[in-house]
Amino acid sequence: MTTTTTALAQPASPLKRITRVTKLHFANPWTTLGLPWIILGVIFAGSLTIWWLIYSALSPEQREGALEGTEFGGSSFFIFIYMMVVAIQAISITFPFALGYGVTRRDYYLGSALAFIALAVIYTTGLTVLGAIEKATNGWGMGGTMFAPIYFGESAPERIFVTFVLFLFFLFFGSAIAAVWVRWKATGVTMFFIIVGALLVGLIALTTFTDSWAAVGSTLVDLGVLGVAAWSLVLTAISGFAGFVLLRRATPRNAA
C-alpha cells in the first residue's frame, strides 16, 4: 500500500479560479437558460394565436396596420425582470455552496459577474435574432411585434445596444439585491426596497415641487432611447459595485 501525503495544491491561476465559478452557474442550465426561453416561447405562442385570431377575423383591407399597436407591447419585458430573479437566485443559492468549496468571496463575485455578462450576451443575441426575423417576415406575416418593440430602438444596432444594456442592468441590480439578501435576509431586502422606494418618491417630489416635469420630459426626449440606455450603465455600475462590497463581508448562513 502506498501512502501519499496529501500535497498542498498548486495555487490555481486567478483566471481559472474566476471562470470555474462562472461555469458553476451554467452547470445545470435549467434556471439560467432553459426556463426563461420556455416561458418566452409560451408567451410568443400565445401572442401569435391572438394575432392570428384578429388577423383572420378581418377583411384583407382591414388587416393593414391592424396590429400596429403591438409595437408598444411589453410581452418580452418579462425576460428582463426574470433575469433579475435569475441573478438573485443564482447568488443566494451558489454563494454558500461555493464558499464551502474554498472559493473566496472576491473570486466568487467576479466569476458570477462574468456569468451575468455571458447571460446578457446570450439573451441579447437571442432577442436580436428573433427581432430580425420579426422585421424580415413583416411581423410574422401579420404585422405583430414582440421581440423588436419601439422602445428598443429603430435600427438593429440600436436594438442590440439597448437590449444588452438593459439585461446588464437587471442582472446586476439583481446581484445587489442578492447580496443584501445573503447578508441580512428578508429584513435587509425589505429595508432595501423601503430605501429605494423612498429615494424614488423623493425624486418624484423634488421634480414636482420644483415644477420640472417638463424639463425632465424634454431631457428624456433629447437623450432618446440610446441616451437613456447609456445612462442606465451608471446605475448598473453602482449596483455591481454595491453587490461586490456587500458580499465581501457576507457570511453564508443556513437559515432563511
Place this chain on the structure above:
Amino acid sequence: MTPTIEVTNLSKHFGKVNAVNDVSFTVEENKIYGLLGRNGAGKTTLMQLLTGQEFASSGTISLFGQPPVENAKVLQNTCFIKESQRYPEDFRPKDVFKTAPWFFANWDQEFADRLIADFRLPLDRRIKKLSRGQLSSIGVIVGLASRAPLTFFDEPYLGLDAVARQIFYDRLLEDYATHPRTVILSTHLIDEVSNLLEHVLVIDDGKLLINEDAETLRNRATNVVGMKTAVEAFIGNREVLHRDGIGGLSSVTVAGLSESERRDAHAAGLELSPVSLQQLIIELTRTETKEFEASA
C-alpha cells in the same frame, strides 16, 4: 514545521453573545480531530472562522501559515461540508459531482463513484426531491473524494442511518490511511467516532474546555465498581467525576489511575473498566460547568 492550523486568543461576538470566547489551539498536520460540544456551543462558528466564512472579533487564525480570510491560496486546500449543506435547487447529485472536481485539485473520481454506490445515491433526481439522508450523503461523498488537505465535516450525517454512518467512518479511515490529511469532524455522536479520533477538542459555551490527545483523554478516567464500603475506602479523597449506586453496590468514575493504584484496586476486589469518551466528556463538561458556577 508550521502547524496546519494555529489559533490564538480567537473570539467572535454576535452582539452580546460570545459564540467563541478567547480560544487558542493548534492542529497538527495529517491527524483526525474531533470537535465536540453541545448544540450552540460554538462548533459551527469556530469552523466558519477557520475557513474564513466568518470574521473574527479578535484574535488570529493561521491556516498553513497564513490568515484564511479571502485567501485563495489557503482556502483552495480546504473543503467545508456543513450540517444541512445547501445545494442549488435545480442541481441533481450528478451536477454536484460534475462541478466539485473543478474546485479540488486532489479530487478522485473513482473514489467518488465507489462512495456513490456505497451510499446508493440516485444521481438523476433533483436535489429538492432527495431525502435528508441522501442530501447528507452528497456532502459526505464530496468531503471524502475531494481529498482536500484540510477537510471540515460539521455534523455531516443528519438523517443518515447507522449503516450509512458506518460506511462513512470506514471509508474515511481507509482513505485516510492511504491519503493522510487533516480532518476536523464535529459531531454529537461521540461514541460512534471515538475510535476514529486522534485528538479531541471540546468546546462549551464558546470556550475551549478540552484539548487533548484522544488516547490520553480515554485514560483520564476509570470506572470503579464494587461493594460500597470497598469503593469508598479506595477512592478516599480522590476527585470523583460521577457516582452511582444500587443497594450495597457502588460505581464511581474517578480521574486517571496509576499502575500501582490499579493493582491496589484489584487487590481490594474492585472491578475497573474504561469510561467511554462520550461518558467522560459529559462528566468533564458537567464538572467544569459546576466549577465555573461555583467560582462565578
